[in-house]
Amino acid sequence: QVQLQESGPGLVKPSETLSLICTVSGGSINYYYWSWIRQPPGKGLEWIGYIYYSGGTNYNASLKSRVTISVDTSKNQISLELTSMTAADTAVYYCTRHPYGSGSDHWGQGTLVTVSS
Amino acid sequence: DIQMTQSPSTLSASVGDRVTITCRASQSISSWLAWYQQKPGKSPKLLIYKASTLQSGVPSRFSGSGSGTEFTLTISSLQPDDFATYYCQQYSSSWGFGQGTKVEIK
Numbered sequence: 001q002v003q004l005q006e007s008g009p010g011l012v013k014p015s016e017t018l019s020l021i022c023t024v025s026g027g028s029i030n031y032y033y034w035s036w037i038r039q040p041p042g043k044g045l046e047w048i049g050y051i052y053y054s055g056g057t058n059y060n061a062s063l064k065s066r067v068t069i070s071v072d073t074s075k076n077q078i079s080l081e082l083t084s085m086t087a088a089d090t091a092v093y094y095c096t097r098h099p100y101g102s103g104s105d106h107w108g109q110g111t112l113v114t115v116s117s
Numbered sequence: 118d119i120q121m122t123q124s125p126s127t128l129s130a131s132v133g134d135r136v137t138i139t140c141r142a143s144q145s146i147s148s149w150l151a152w153y154q155q156k157p158g159k160s161p162k163l164l165i166y167k168a169s170t171l172q173s174g175v176p177s178r179f180s181g182s183g184s185g186t187e188f189t190l191t192i193s194s195l196q197p198d199d200f201a202t203y204y205c206q207q208y209s210s211s212w213g214f215g216q217g218t219k220v221e222i223k
Contacts, residue, residue, distance in 0.1 A: 094161075104161075
């Protein structure tokens with residue numbers, strides 16, 4: 001059974017960089033897209049970006065200047081970095097597995113990141 | 118970027134009702150559309166992908182249709198477990214979500 005687990009700081013100061021890790025267990029990273037999606041409290045889902053297991057990336061245009069997603073196949077981990085954090089970046093951040101041609105069929109439980117001084 | 122517009126934003130319905138949610142894309146996305154269900158405090162769950170393919174384990178009362186720019190999610194007979202928020206997602210180009218449709222008890 002594939003499981004995804006997000007980890008990282010729950011609190012980030014304004015202007016700082018958020019670093020999150022998604023650890024995949026029970027399956028391989030290979031041959032899948034891996035995406036980060038966030039959800040501000042009480043609001044809808046926002047796609048941040050994805051990475052293919054081989055390293056190709058695609059980012060939301062509105063976040064592109066601040067986002068980096070990377071993959072470490074040896075550790076079965078996907079990482080997210082989001083720079084210059086503001087209160088508007090406060091959200092639950094999800095990691096998902098997205099088979100080619102399908103939707104996101106596995107989601108992590110999500111991690112709440114609050115931006116506050 | 119492709120914009121996804123869902124309607125309605127909120128839908129009040131009773132158990133047993135047939136429910137339809139619409140998602141429109143600002144340009145053609147072929148059939149690269151997924152539907153998700155989300156309950157409060159939980160991660161979204163994949164229901165439908167490629168516009169009309171039912172994800173394994175999802176009840177057959179859920180169905181999806183459409184291609185190009187207009188898509189629908191139908192619940193043939195609403196069950197108590199179906200009261201939730203539903204999102205469409207396009208994964209044709211630089212993925213994106215609709216704003217969501219909350220299905221609430223009438």
